[in-house]
Amino acid sequence: MKIAVAVSGGMDSLLALTLLKEQGHELIAVHGHFLPPSPAWETAEQGLAAVCESLGIPFHALDLHEEFEKRVVAPFERGYREGLTPNPCALCNPRMKFGVLLDAVQELGSDRLATGHYVRIEERGDFGRMLVRGVDRTKDQSYFLSLVPIDSLRLSLFPLAETLKKDVLAILAAQGLTPPVPGESQEICFVPNDDYQAFLTGRGVMPGSGPAELSDGTVVGTHQGLWRHTQGQRRGLGIPWQEALYVLDKDVARNVLIVGTKSELASNGCVAGQVNLMAAVDTWPDVVMVQTRYRQQAKPSHVRLVDGKLHFAFLEPHTRPTPGQVAAVYDENGVVLGGGVIEKPL
Known part of the structure; x- marks a missing residue:
């Protein structure tokens, strides 16, 4: 089995690459250029190529910036014009990382795509292989993957499932490795200085x-x-x-x-569209846990699927859900059952 590892240049994807190498897998490393051409392209490519050469792993760089503009950036701008507060990272995962990039690595002959996300894929009874919260709950990224089709996730590997973020740099240092692109990525990768208002006004009249x-x-x-x-x-x-x-x-x-x-401000429910079901709704427990913001604890809710939309009735009031953000649905054990894009609070 050949595994493609998505490498950004940061510490998490580098550790994912090295952990899989230690396990003896046949690997290729793939870097997707999502942003327009710039000097940063060459810096990232040179650094990643050098690290991969030292590890004896073939390296590929792919120009995906036009697809990223069409599938992520333009919808981000359009969402704000329509009065939403979009979540571009949650849309990038199904459309780009586990969409366009997954297709590309399969064309390169890979059977699986591995990333540095802090999540798990585990067998969970009748559900089969499911997405589950990562062990490091402070870095768990399952919320951002809740819109990815389960079939795509089952073609993916997450080597950092059991890893704690605080240990990553020390593990790499022990192997003599330094991330070629140091530092944490910014909140929205395509928005300079995390100033979304300046970014949007720079793209046209709002x-x-x-x-x-x-x-x-x-x-x-x-x-x-x-x-x-x-x-x-x-x-x-x-x-x-x-x-x-x-x-x-x-x-x-x-x-x-x-x-x-x-x-x-309190809300008793919400409606979510663009629904992604990782298991059929009739197999979900009567009470699910729904998370409507990344930095929020999931709370109990009843849910119905009506005309292709998820209707949540919260068992305890939530801070008003934000249209454009994601409602991620879990069971009590952290298994992701599905997700959708919030359309309106109730």
Whole structure:
């Protein structure tokens, strides 16, 4: 079996590569250029090629930046124009890493794709091989993989499943290896300095200002563009009021920002589309655990599949889910049952 290892130049993918080499697998290393051509291309390629040569592993660099623009960056911009708060990393995984890149490594003769994600693939009874939270819960990335089809995940390997992030550099150092691209990647790889507002305005004219209203229709101020705000936001509203105001919703058709008090933030459910089922809904437990933000603990919920959408009824109130973000569904043991893109809170 030949395994392709996706290498970014960072510590996690380098450790994944070395762990598989130690296990004696036939390997190739593959680096996908997702961003437009720049001097960083050559830096990453030269560093990765040198490391792979020292390990005796063939290295391939693939130009995928046009596909990345079409499948990830353009939908990111479009989502903000439509009043959403998109999650580009969660979309990149099914569309690029376990989509375009997986197809490419299969054309190179590989049977499996390995990555440096902190997740597990394990046999789980009648479910078969399933995606499961990683051992290092502080770095668990299953939330971002919940939209990847299970058939693609079953063609994948995750060598860091049992690894703790804090140990990675020490393990590499013990082997005399240094990541060719040091440091942690930024939050959104294609947004310079993590400034999404500057990035979006640089791509064209974004929707402009409009009124800010309470839920009863009372106008309390103005906003400078719905795309600059997200549900639950408090800071930066610039609206003086008798108590703190938070973003509750966006009325895109009227270009109105809906704001309210903290007591109005709680939500009893949400609807998610673009559904990815890793197991049939009728095999799910009566109470599932749903996570609607990455840095959030999953909470119990009932769920129904209605006309291809997941309807969640939370057993305890959540902070208002954000349209465009992901609702990842787990069982009580951390097995990922599926996921979807949040369309509206309930």
